[in-house]
Amino acid sequence: MRTARKGSVEMPAFVRQLVKETEKRVSSFFKGGRGGAAEGEHPAEGEREEVIPSPYLDRPVLDKLTEEGCTHWGLTYALGSMQGWRANMEDFHNCVPQLGGELVDWSFFAVFDGHAGNTVAQYCSQHLLGNLLTTGGMGPEDDPEKVKDSIIEGFLQTDKHLQTAARREGWERGGTTVVAALISPYYIYFSNCGDSRAMLCRSGQVCFSTTDHKPYSPLEKERIESAGGSVYLQRINGSLAVSRALGDFSYKGAENRTPSEQMVSPEPEVCVVERSPADEFLVLACDGVWDTITNDELCAFIHNRLQVCTDLRDVCSQVIDLCLYKGSLDNISIIVLCFPGAPQLSAEALNQEAELEDLLESKVAEIYEELCARGEEPDLLSVLTVLASSVIPGLPPGGGIQSKRNCIISAYYQQREIHKPTEPNELGGS
Incomplete structure (x- = not known):
């Protein structure tokens, strides 16, 4: 089920000023940067500097896309997504509560945060799950190591097929981060490629979260430099703000190196967490959420909202509004998955x-x-x-x-x- 909800909030003056100042910095230093109209490359000496369209709007788009559903074994979920201050909406998602066949008790959810356009994010939202399933590593035996290998292979295959499609269709640039959760009867398989994030709350506390892939992280920086790149302004070659992503093929041309050894790696970090009756809820969200709120804060906030909200979509909407009011200038997308042990109305x-x-x-x-x-x-x-x-x-x-x-x-x-x-x-x- 999908509904669109409209907001009519007039933004405070200090937020509008923040946007203007941020726009100046982005245009000046990053030339559109991540999510903007360009990849952030500086003009060659003697060339006339290109005028870059602003990546921000004068007023935010407050319409929200919401979605909800459930599984036969007791998981409920909701999605909330909003364009916000960005000039374009570049987020996509997957919500598949039941995979079907022998995987009828398995679920898959993912958030795709596109940059330099939405083409790659849209493509991956349509093809990633299918590529994961064709690896053949998922089945009733639920072997964690086998499933992990299959997930990594599925991501690499998606990037390979994506590059073929990009050449065929003439896509010049663009990429997407991915954060996903594959839920089996016994385990939760977290896959992260980029700076979106997943978080699991158990017994009222954060018990797991994924690690953001940023260029300045020591291991990521080492790979980038080994592939011939550099990290400055906290970005790859002063341009791209993430070190792992699907797409971004202009950063994947180092010879004699595997896909996972390129400046931008398409290989996800896959973590396996054994399920527990104490599991309350799981969050998948783009960096438009995490830029403004910590893991512990979001865990506490959702835990509290579940005790007063009858509609899980409303919880997602409240998180989006909270991030907007705390200063998020990005697209905002969040999926909240509630297990049977989630807080109930009080x-x-x-x-x-x-x-x-x-x-x-x-x-x-x-x-x-x-x-x-x-x-x-x-x-x-x-x-x-x-x-x-x-x-x-x-x-x-x-x-x-x-x-x-x-x-x-x-x-x-x-x-x-x-x-x-x-x-x-x-x-x-x-």
Whole structure:
């Protein structure tokens, strides 16, 4: 099931200013960089510098794509995805709760974060799973080492087929990171290629997360330099911000080197975690999420939201809004998978949530009245600034005041309606 939800939030001035400053840096140093219109290469001496279109919009696209589903063995999932401040949407995803056949008890989920266009991300979202399955390493015996080898082979085959398609179709550039979870009856197989991330929460704590593949990481940097590249501005050749990805073939031309030894490696890091009755939920998300929130914060926030939300899509939407309000300028995509041991609705938590929202509404009204009494303009940013400096008990753990921004904005506009000047009547009176 898919639905599109629209937002109508006017962004605060400080966020708009942040975008402008970030745009200047990106355009100046990275020439579009990751997710922009170009790969970040500097013009040759004497050449006229190309004008690069801004990778950011004047206002964010707040429409959300949501999706939900479940399996026969008790897993529920939801996806939330939003374009945000980026000029283009380059994220894709896979949600396959049941693989079918002898793998009917297996599930596959993945997030693809494209850069320098969305073509590669879209291609991989359509072909990666099929290539994984054709390796033949997955079956009822559920052999972890065999499955790991199959996953790696599936990624390498996808990159090989992708290169053939790129030559045939004339794709000049572009790539995608991938983070995926293959769930069997006994294990969770995490595959990561790039800087998207997966996280597993067990008994209320983060028990596993994947490692981001950045060019400046020691082992990644060593491979890049061995393949003839360099790392500066924390990027490969000052341009690409990830060290593993599918696609990006301009970084994969080193002779006498295997695909996994190129500057950009298509080989995923595969980790196997044995399933436990204490498993609560699993998160797959692009770096538009992780740029603004830590593993522990997101674990705590989702754990809390599951106790007050009846719709898992709403949990995803709240995470997206939280990241947006914390300053994420990227596309934002997240998949949340809940196991049978996930937190359930709690009457106590629902009461606390209602009390918190009542408190915030009264605080907004109090601040609005105070600003009016001082003759100051009670604009939204002023109200938010005063509220942010106040002590507010009961805020969602991991989310803070930003996680209740929509509630605050709603209360603000309610106050504006209450204080709206009386319109003159037809006789000209007040």
